[in-house]
Amino acid sequence: MNHEFNRHKPIYKQIMEHICQDIVRGTYEHGDKLPSVRDFAVQVGVNANTIQRVYQELERDGIVESKRGQGTFITENEERINVLKEEMKKEIVQRFITDMMKMGFTYHEMMTTIEEEAKNDDSS
Amino acid sequence: MNHEFNRHKPIYKQIMEHICQDIVRGTYEHGDKLPSVRDFAVQVGVNANTIQRVYQELERDGIVESKRGQGTFITENEERINVLKEEMKKEIVQRFITDMMKMGFTYHEMMTTIEEEAKNDDSS
């Protein structure tokens, strides 16, 4: 499988985000094993060094833990995952609100807009 | 006035966005004159070339028009401005929705979250 990457954002960050999304969505659970660096690199079609960096940064953030000779695992620390979820949600929401406000929209208009999208989604 | 710039995004893009926000919010109207390249550069504390690039890209996008020896102006084409507003809104909203969905949130949860932020804002 060949993933599409956004040109204007570091690939390693995009992969990091993707993993985090999988975690908070429940696709990965605490303690799950991640693919090996090499396998993962082949799967997404990037250099192994790039995946290496992804795992490093995720470990630095306490999201994953690498065990020598065994592989890399989602942290057993459930609280860390909850915090991650809140962090990500907050960042996305805050960004949305400030961007919309800079354009002059009110909270009411923001909610209406999302409601409309929800309807479009239903009917499609 | 000395503006703060996000270190992970080109300054010229941040300035472009800022101008576009001013336009859709109504701070600038169609036909309005923008500051000269050099004046604007001094105002925001960047090099004149950076502003030059901002104006160039905005002109390519049909948002402003540069007139020789006279200055740079918001386009007279009101329709273009309406389109700009829709484009910007759509991009922000779509981004928000897809990011939230990737994390597993429903439309309902998205709206609830914003509602909560609105309340916090009131009381603050």
Added chain:
Amino acid sequence: MNHEFNRHKPIYKQIMEHICQDIVRGTYEHGDKLPSVRDFAVQVGVNANTIQRVYQELERDGIVESKRGQGTFITENEERINVLKEEMKKEIVQRFITDMMKMGFTYHEMMTTIEEEAKNDDSS
């Protein structure tokens, strides 16, 4: 009447070209009087200085002659006009041929292309 000018070419040159085209096409004849600087400026909607420069350069080229207190006239020198026509034609043709050759077209293809345009023009 408000003329449209090409942004990326000096206005005075565009006006010069326009006058020369009128001359070689026969719209102006040798000895004809051109509009006064001010009238012409109003007609085409530019600054009078710009027209002033147009007349100056045309006079330098021997295309027009200005007579004090009377106005500006197309030269009486018919030979000069014939030379002008040849110069302009040659420039246009040479430019066309070299541009097409740079793209890899043959003389035969150039003529075919023009033939096609001629047909489209007929039927339209």
Added chain:
Amino acid sequence: MNHEFNRHKPIYKQIMEHICQDIVRGTYEHGDKLPSVRDFAVQVGVNANTIQRVYQELERDGIVESKRGQGTFITENEERINVLKEEMKKEIVQRFITDMMKMGFTYHEMMTTIEEEAKNDDSS
């Protein structure tokens, strides 16, 4: 090699045109790697920033693609190249025809003129 540039046209545009001509003529094919910004700059004797701009504008036009840390490549999109060829041809031909018409020439005269040039070229 030291190239000659037309003083009345931005160097970056002249280089852009040159590259496009190489593409439509087949000197470059889809997927080919272009010289690095710095190498190209040395080759044509201009500043690296000028080449940078050339690549940027070509990328915006969908003609080339820049890949981080790898280089700049002609697009893999063959259709885009075909469109480019048609665009360039059309622009040149239309310009020739309108210029000649403004001077009062007929389609027949245009073709005769080119035919004559072709003969001169043969005998030279």
Added chain:
DNA sequence: GTGGTCTAGACCACA
């Protein structure tokens, strides 16, 4: 004074 182009040289992130 206005926009537009170019240079020289620096620094950064990515691979």
Added chain:
DNA sequence: GTGGTCTAGACCACT
């Protein structure tokens, strides 16, 4: 080494 951004300062043409 590769593209990308930014600065400082210069020069040009147009008005």
